[in-house]
Amino acid sequence: MRIDSLILRTAVRLVLPLTVLLAIYAALNGHNAPGGGFIAGLVTTVGLCTYRMAFGERAFHRLFPVHPRWLVVAGLGLTLVVAIIPLLAGEPLLRSASTVLRLGGQELHLVSATVFDLGVLVVVVGVAVGMITRLGEELGP
Amino acid sequence: MTTVLAICVTVMVTVSVYLMLSRELKSIAMGVFLLGHGANLAILAMSGSPVLPWGGLRQPPILGGEHLVDALPQALILTAIVINFAVMGFFLTLLIVTARKTGTLNVDELAGEEPPRSSPELASEPAPVAGLETRSVAD
């Protein structure tokens, strides 16, 4: 499915980086402000889908060369690792840890749950993009 | 607000059940989809009205404000939306595959596709012990 429009292509070229930035911001900041892995994942997916619509399947494959299933595998693996690490320390599953990082006067509050959220993001992107591209491929070029 | 929500839920559930009882799998898919929205709104109603008794609205569930909205229904709904998404993708793929395999999306025709049948293998029974005699035993 492709919409052949110069305006759309130009717009998408501008918007896609912004969407990705927004998603990363939402994922990292989700613990303290609206956002989080699910939202970030869906935002990324919408951005990628518009790109696919504007530029077609081939261009999309150049942008997104891996099969989405590897994203799902990676995301699930990441969340599982975060979930299991506390077990090794004798803590309950998924017990979160946090540290405060000082970077040039700025305090950065790092929570292990954020990593978990990143895993969620990756899974959501993998699943959503995977489903849409798969169904899109069925339609043919 | 609760009243408005309750009316919305009523309408959405009615329409979705109506759609789910139809013959077309496509309509049924839409019914299921709408039912998801309705259920989410019903859960949302459990957090109580966001309008405070003295007017004004409650604050979003982010620490720092006063009179925060109950966060738990929101967390549940967030989960539900994402699961809804997965179910929908699966359902739609199922529709495609069904249409390809059977050429129809009519549930009544699909019901006639493969009637459950008794297997002849199961219906047979062991012969009485006399069968022991007729059999040439290997030992």
Added chain:
Amino acid sequence: MAPADPSLVLAAVGAPVVAGLATLLIPRAQNLARVLLAACGPAASLLLLGVHLTRYGVAPNHAGTTSINWVPSLHLDLSFLVDGLGAFFALLVAGVGVLIVFYSRGYFGNDASSLARFFPALGFFTSSMLGVFLADHLLLTALFWELTSISSFFLIGWERDDETAVKRAMQAFFTTGFGGLALLGGVLLLGDTTGVWRWSDLVATASEIGSSGTVVAAFVLIFVGAASKSAQWPLHYWLPGAMLAPTPVSAFLHSATMVKAGVFLLGRLLPVFGLLTIWLPLVVAFGAVTMLLGAGLALRQHNLKLIFAYLTVSQLGLFVCMYGFGGVTDGHGGSAIDWDLSQIASHGLYKAPLFLIAGALAHRLGTRRLPELFGLWHRGVSGSRVLVVVLLAASYALAGGPGTVSFVAKELFLGAAHHAAASHPALLVVVAMAVLAAACNVAIVVRLVATVFGWRLGVRDDLPGRDVVHGKDRWGPVLWVPAAGLVLVQYIGGLLPPVWNSVFRRLEVNVNDEAFTDGLPWLWEPFLHPGAPLAMSLAAIGLGVVLGCSQRMRGDIVDVHDRIYPVTYRLILQYGHRAFHGIQTGHLRHYLVFVFTLLLLGISWAAWVDPAMLRLPDGVAPFESLTGLLLGAVVCAAAIALPLVTERVVRVLVLGASGFAVVGLYLLYQAIDLALTQLMFEIISVLLFLLVLRLLPRLDRRPLISPRPRLALAALVGITIGWMTLLAGHAADQRTNEAVTLGAFFEEHSLHGTEVTDGRGGEGRNIVNVILVDFRGFDTLGEITVLATAALGVWSMLPGRRRHRNDEGQPGTIAAEVER
């Protein structure tokens, strides 16, 4: 004395299965090593049990070993009870097990693949049997009980390519498995009622168990389990049916082990339930009927294995009856059981040889039918005379001739029956039945002897006898030596009682008659003190000889009870199919209507219980927020429009419109996360729907099903759900700030913890996100797994373009095809 350690017993129970599995590692050709290794299993059990018994002695039946924790929450631990009863049966199984291993080498000959397959199954079975006999925990007994059913299934269905054998194996499995379920139910009921989960403790507290209805129910259920395993009428049909198994299996299962499990269980139950008034009538009735029926059926069979099978059924009935007499309560409070273990042992010591010889004859001559054995002694088939000698020696014991243990055993049983009848005159019927059954045994032996020697009285028919002589092999003697050894023990016990007594006196618990306190008597003693038992024995022998010589009751008949299982099986399938077709119509609409009706009924029931649910709550304020009202109107309008429009793209857009209005409602509810997620979701889903609709066939325009009932049901469901939402939401509105809610907990602990959470908080300000990734992180983990699974489903149902191209040539054709 300190409680014994269970590890030796555990090792003894495990040894056969370990050895059996280890034989799989031996190369195919190494049959000798395979046999020796397989024999090591039960031999090790014997040795370990011997060590245990020398170290701790024979435990009294209320002193189990200490337990190894296994599943304490289920009252299931590994502890064992090595009392006389358990130890005797375990030694019997292990001892016969060793002999069977060697015998099977002779039986299967050089068939390496059969042997390789046989020993693991045999080891599995031996271990489960040992477990049943030694377990102290009620549930452990039930567990091993089921394992014996499973492992015997493998053995009975040995000829796996033979459909009949497999069906027989299933028949045995379902019948004993059904009993196993009853046993499990009874055991659970008993343990739950009494709070005691070990046999030893139950024996110790037997007087406190009482005779409430639950205890009686538990006993009856356990009895059903025991009766099914020990082939009591009317479930006895599985035992003759299981005769299709190879002879080593028949000999092992049906003479010494599996069928004795029920008898053993009755021995376990006697000290616990013996005082129940139901014990005597229930146990004796089933035992006596089985005893006579089995003997009568055995008399009218021509197949040696079936004869012995029905005789086993009869003998099992006798044992059950014997334990039933244990419930006799006369004026002296004495029980009517004497030397029960010796009686059971004597049966194993002639029945196993009989089976073994039947198998050996079949191996040598290719037949097990009695008429075809006519005149075998004079035929001079090589190696058959020694078989006949052992067969006759064992048959003599079967008839209960003087000089064997079974003579004394029969005396003991008749004496017990006589003793019991003294206080319960109704039991005289059982005495008469016992004499008749014994006469049948004698008659069978008379016919057997006459047939083998080719006398006129023998059984023969018009079919010519066959002489199919198998080639001799090195292992030939293995076919009869184990049998001869067992028979020899039978005669040693009968002729030299002190030898027997020195072993069994230590194991026997039930010694009540003063005459037997020192042991079994010498051969001549019963004749010096003639009494009722001797008279009954002589009557049985006389009657038996007459019956054996007569031409009556010679037919080769089929037991009517063989129909029970097939008929039950067919009825279950028939009604199962009927019920299935009644419930599973295959129409989605029927299922939905069913589900929604149940939902409505459930809620109506709740409203009937609490009529306050039907009242409109106070303070309903529909006009609080004008924005909310408008958004609600959009949602409703879009929803109502959905079924009315028919153009599919418009429908999707309408669906999307209703979703976007929901986004607005979320915003009004201050749910920013939700609104964002829903927005993205809505975009993606509209996209997906549009994509998919192009792939699907168009809506067909045939007349719709009448919309009115649909609408009625839908409206009912909708109004009910909406009403519930109103009630619940309103209750939330009325909540005061003091109310303890889960939401408040999350709000409090979102950033910093309190002592409730061990000082740990979520370290985040966005409560929704903290709930998702911290408090309920495990749910989220599950949720993304669901996502991944759904994606996997999509990918596997639509396996991708590249593969399509290979399969079907052109990628685009499918869509085109569907469009058509």
